[in-house]
Amino acid sequence: MKLVGVITEECCPQVLRAPLGAAEAEEMAAALGVIADPARLRLLSLLATAEDREACVCDLTEPLGLSQPTVSHHLRVLAEAGLVEREQRGRWAFFRLVPERLAILREALVP
């Protein structure tokens, strides 16, 4: 589930350009696995369309219909993958999308 190595670099692995090595494939799969989850997709979707492009956990729990620990868990996974940023303000933790990160995944699938 970690996002390190090749994908961290400026240029990204191209699935359809050259045969993927085992390590590259493992990395890409892990990166895609982060967004291959309905709860996390909805979180990205909510953050992308939120009022100020940000939201706290309390605002995300109810629309998802999941418990607070579960939402917190998914946000942590997204943050570790670099797909969202976390900022503590008072007792609230606000999360913002990092669009460039999703772009890397998208561009890995260009023919």
Added chain:
Amino acid sequence: MKLVGVITEECCPQVLRAPLGAAEAEEMAAALGVIADPARLRLLSLLATAEDREACVCDLTEPLGLSQPTVSHHLRVLAEAGLVEREQRGRWAFFRLVPERLAILREALVP
């Protein structure tokens, strides 16, 4: 793991455009889950870069370092998702990429 409904349509769900519903999110997650696997990514990669844009199972087993049943399983998952096409020729089963299918997933991530 199935790829039906919205994703089958001409236009596809846009994760970052509007808040995803539960059903849409489930579908997108399933579709992404198909390619969120190192073996399947390498299969797509191998098919994309193969000599005649196609390959039989016997050609794919060795480069992946997996057993024949396992490779067959992954190809079946890819085929059910519409990402590859299967064509029986004699005793060989040839597989080809369906690039438009990957494009749908890619375009679901546009900002």
Added chain:
DNA sequence: TTGATACATCGACAACCGTCGATACGTTGA
């Protein structure tokens, strides 16, 4: 200080998934 609020962490459980060996199926050639 105390209580309330927002969030993170922990431990546990059920469900899912990738993998394999064994085996069945279909095609080809002798």
Added chain:
DNA sequence: TCAACGTATCGACGGTTGTCGATGTATCAA
């Protein structure tokens, strides 16, 4: 008809993961 080959299917096993309730931690208000 028979044997060999390429694939698909089956059953089983181990590891991973999404989910929750319970609990811990930090911040703010009174």
